[in-house]
Amino acid sequence: MSIRIESAKCVGCGRCTDVCPGNLLFLQQRKAVIRDSRDCWGCTACVKECPQDAICFTLEATLGGAGGRLYAQDSAATLTWVLRLADGAEQRITVNKQQANAY
Amino acid sequence: MKTIEKSADILIVGGGAAGCFAAITLAKAHPDLSVLLLEKAGLKRSGCLAAGVNALNAYITPGHVSQDYVNYAARDAAGIVREDLLLQMSEGLNAVTQDMEKLGLVILKDKAGNYVSRGWRNLKINGENIKPLLAKAVRQGKNVEVLEHVNVVDLLQDAAGHAAGAWGIALREEAAVYARAKAVICATGGAAGLYRPNHPGEARHTMWYPPFNTGAGYALGLRAGAEMTSFEMRFIALRCKDTIAPTGTLAQGVGAAQVNARGEKYQAKYGNTTSERLYAVVSENLAGRGPCYLETQGISEEAETSLEKAYLNMAPAQTMKWRETGLGPRTANVEVEGTEPYVVGGHTASGYWVDKERQTTVPGLFAAGDVAGGCPQKYVTGAFVEGKIAAEGAAKYVRQAAHIADAAQAVPVQTPAALAASVAELLTPPGAPPLFTVDALEEAMQQVMDEYAGGIATAYRYTERQLALADKHIARITRLAAQLRAQDTYGLLKIFELRERLLVCRVLIAHLLARKETRWHSFAENLDHPHQDAAFAKYVNSRLHDGRVEIILRDLVNRSNQVKEAAQ
Incomplete structure (x- = not known):
């Protein structure tokens, strides 16, 4: 499990179910659900696709996770990653899509 | 369950790097041919490139020539490559x-x-958006039809054995798909999930290779009688600990060296091929000098910021880990570990035995990308090239093959009705509930491979006696898997995936047994034969024949002076 679906925010648009490379997401009573949480690869395709910030990426406890939630806000020119740490602090990193990686 | 019937001149199985490029090539160069692309998930974010990619790792830079790339890949694989395929790709x-x-x-x-x-x-x-860009280009092809969320199970063949299409299941329609074609390009990717992963349990799918690449392409080829090569050249990735994020960005990007817990740089002791870099970490750990790290401490603030963004573009977990712990790469060295082994032809050389047009030994079946063998280090751009070559090969075949002109001959032996019946049987509730689930058998398979076929548990080492036990247990689990039944198409998918993996495991074990030497540390570390043996400067190939795995040793193609035996 690398993602969490925050059902209250989900509007049932189904975009995440189209992009999951494992066919793991589907709609049930107009809310996205994951078939088996252990099967998520952690690619964040659904996190980037969700227009409602209703899916976040997390680091599992066995991977050293500390309780943070990572969201992504996609736009034409940028991809902004929003990290909400366990203590409530928020950090943002914006990646310019036209800029190549320096490394 | 209903059956969706389709037909096209060329069928592409799998819409990853190679499959997309094959479709793009056919749209551009052969608009008169009809193309059907079947993709297991959604084209926009499927396969290896779902999360993005950080660099293009195969390119001939100014001052270098294609032969340099061939030499590099041949050296890395200790000579077991098809130089003809590598040169053409380069x-x-x-x-x-x-x-x-x-x-x-x-x-x-x-x-x-x-x-x-x-x-x-x-x-x-x-490269964050490389897959959406490819998907968009494929959809622009006027002669290309794309069916998504279709899992291909097996090849269709005519009475003479030519490829005549493929069949699978449409996950969203609760239907079978029966697709006839004059030629088939297999571009499914390699096989993950054969071995017990680094983190069983909640994070079991936090792995290097897509866990959804289950060896479908290898399995369908094997069942159709195709010859495979070099399965024993397993690939094991050296990754950032826990997140399984790439290390190349740190090693090549900022020039971080490997250091052990004592701060010693040890790499020179072990050599610098891909397998040796992994073997170095394994050996340092076994010697009690672990954990091992990439020495990033002291890099500039600017470098750290750039690395955070680079990882977000391919493996966001690593950036998240740095931020969550407050220990970025500038502050703390990055711990590394090896993954479980994979069978994959894009990094090592495992896959279909193909000719220069990427035609397999099954006429009319072409292979490209990770599923095609003999041509390692192809990475993303190499997979593109192979997609392009396979597309041209398939187009030529469709226009020239004599049997195709005679429509009566090119008819699949397998009828839609027979396939529907076989699927219906899998959906029939069993008389008594089966003892085991797909998950339980998958776990059993991974445990066998881990303990007896050189997984993480044995530091990737194995003996012939262990391999014989692995073979016995895989046969047992295969028998148990025959009893599995499903309730819906997703349940069918899980059964098919397990069967594919079990077949790949079986063939992999036979390959490991056949190579009675240790040519690549860790990738194939045979404790009974711990040294390289000139007698094995050969390809280990295989095919299924009358239900048995037949091993074929073949002489190296274009063997040149780059292959120096017993170099160590």
Whole structure:
């Protein structure tokens, strides 16, 4: 499990179910659900696709996770990653899509 | 369950790097041929490139020639490569890179407009959106029909054994798909999930290779009688601990060296091929000098910021880990570990035995990308090139093959009704509930491979006696898997995936047994034969024949002076 679906925010648009490379997401009573949480690869395709910030990426406890939630806000020119740490602090990193990686 | 029937001139199985490029090539160069692409998930984010990619690792930079790339790959594989395939691939790398740039991929350039390289064969890019760009280009092809969320199970063949299409299941329609074609390009990717992963349990799928690449392409080829090569050249990735994020960005990008817990740089002791870099970490750990790290401490603030963004573009977990712990790469060295082994032809050389047009030993069946063998280090751009070559090969075949002109001959032996009946049987509730689930059998398979076929538990080492036990247990689990039944198409998918993996495991074990030497540390570490043996400067190939795995040792193609036996 690398993602969490925050059902209250989900509007049932189904975009995440189209992009999951494992066919793991589907709609049930107009809310996205994951078939088996252990099967998520952690690619964040659904996190980037969700227009409602209703899916976040997390680091599992066995991977050293500390309780943070990572969201992504996609736009034409940028991809902004929003990290909400366990203590409530928020950090943002914006990646310019036209800029190549320096490394 | 209903059956959706389709037909096309060329069927492409799998819409990853190779499959997309095959479709793009056929749209551009052969608009008169009809093309059907079947993709297991959604084209926009499927396969290896779902999360993005950080660099293009196969490119011929100024001052280098294609042969340099061949020499590099041949050296890395200790000679067990098809130099003919490698050279042809290398010669196509730069053209597909330019094609990809035209499709919208951002590639770093200097002020003069030249690509900026990272090392002698890598380009720096923003590859987060590489898969959406490919998907968009495929959809523009007027002669290309794409069916998504279709899992292909097996090849269709005519009475003479020519490829005549493929069948599978449509996950969203609760239907079977029966697709006839005059030629088939297999581009499914390799096989993950054969071995117990680094983190069983909640994070069991936090792995290097997509856990959804289950060896479908290998399995369908094996069942159709195709010859495979070099399964025993397993690939094991050296990754950032826990997140399983790439290490190349740190090693090549910022020049971070490997250091052990004592701060010693140990790499020179072990050599610098891909397998030796992994073996170095394994050996240092076994000697009690672990954990091992990439020495990033002390890099500039600017470098740290750039690395955070680079990882977000391919493996966000690593950036998240740095931020969550408050220990970025500038503050703390990055711990590394080896993954579980995979069978994959894009990094090592496992896959279909193909000719220069990427036609397999099954007439009319072509292979490209990770599922095609003999041509390692192809990475993303190499997979593009192979997609292009396979597309041209398939187009030529469709136009020239004599049996195709006679429509009565090119009829699949398998009828839609027979396939529907076989699927219906799997959906029939069993008389008594089966003892085991797909999950339980998958776990059993992974445990067997881990303990007896050189997984993480044995530091990737094995003996012949262990392999014999592995073979026995895989046969037992295969028998148990025959009893599995499903309730819906997703349940069918899980059964088919397990069967594919079990077959790949069986063939892999036979390959490991056949190579009675240790040519690549860790990738195939045979404790009964711990040294390289000149007698095994050969390809280990295999095919299924009358239900048995038949091993075929073949002489090296274009053997040249680059292959220096017993070099160690």
